[in-house]
Amino acid sequence: GNSVTQMEGPVTLSEEAFLTINCTYTATGYPSLFWYVQYPGEGLQLLLKATKADDKGSNKGFEATYRKETTSFHLEKGSVQVSDSAVYFCALRPINTGGFKTIFGAGTRLFVKA
Amino acid sequence: DTAVSQTPKYLVTQMGNDKSIKCEQNLGHDTMYWYKQDSKKFLKIMFSYNNKELIINETVPNRFSPKSPDKAHLNLHINSLELGDSAVYFCASSQGAAGKSSGNTIYFGEGSWLTVV
Numbered sequence: 574g575n576s577v578t579q580m581e582g583p584v585t586l587s588e589e590a591f592l593t594i595n596c597t598y599t600a601t602g603y604p605s606l607f608w609y610v611q612y613p614g615e616g617l618q619l620l621l622k623a624t625k626a627d628d629k630g631s632n633k634g635f636e637a638t639y640r641k642e643t644t645s646f647h648l649e650k651g652s653v654q655v656s657d658s659a660v661y662f663c664a665l666r667p668i669n670t671g672g673f674k675t676i677f678g679a680g681t682r683l684f685v686k687a
Numbered sequence: 688d689t690a691v692s693q694t695p696k697y698l699v700t701q702m703g704n705d706k707s708i709k710c711e712q713n714l715g716h717d718t719m720y721w722y723k724q725d726s727k728k729f730l731k732i733m734f735s736y737n738n739k740e741l742i743i744n745e746t747v748p749n750r751f752s753p754k755s756p757d758k759a760h761l762n763l764h765i766n767s768l769e770l771g772d773s774a775v776y777f778c779a780s781s782q783g784a785a786g787k788s789s790g791n792t793i794y795f796g797e798g799s800w801l802t803v804v
Binding site for chain 1: 691722727728729730731732735743777779792793794795796797798
């Protein structure tokens with residue numbers, strides 16, 4: 574079946590540190606891949622996405638590359654800020670559900686210390 | 688202008704009660720969803736509606752009944768509330784299905800915090 578696995582948190586970093594949150598997936602064909610972010614007390618917001626292999630999604634200094642060969646979509650940022658503290662969700666939208674079902678990973682909480 | 692709005696934001700109620708959460712989107716989308724997020728932040732789809740028709744029902748107890756009076760609204764009614772129903776419920780919407788770039792992004796409401804005591 575379709576699934577998303579992301580690294581367990583929480584991840585605690587100092588400001589300006591390098592961030593990597595790993596995400597791997599299982600799916601048939603070429604699903605679309607997403608990273609969503611949830612700030613405290615808020616709903617999820619799309620951070621970035623990639624719809625085909627080797628695509629790189631980027632936004633607000635965050636990047637993720639769709640790697641078909643390793644079925645991965647790791648999130649990276651070169652220098653995190655305190656304001657990046659949030660929960661990050663990796664997600665996929667499989668082709669075989671007609672696009673009506675997006676599957677989310679368990680979320681990774683990030684704490685950034687000043 | 689809130690794209691996906693849901694009410695109430697906070698709801699505390701006793702076991703056995705019946706409650707509803709309302710959701711409206713002003714994005715012109717044809718697909719709406721309900722997700723449940725538990726205390727560990729795990730997010731799970733409950734229902735998906737496309738053009739007012741139920742597309743996905745993820746083995747949710749039949750105490751949960753979604754209703755979509757039109758494409759812009761998807762309400763969630765819960766009967767006989769149980770302690771385990773305590774969670775954050777997110778409404779969301781998107782346009783169309785996979786394969787169309789504009790249809791891939793899901794827009795979420797701010798969540799409804801339900802506490803059953």
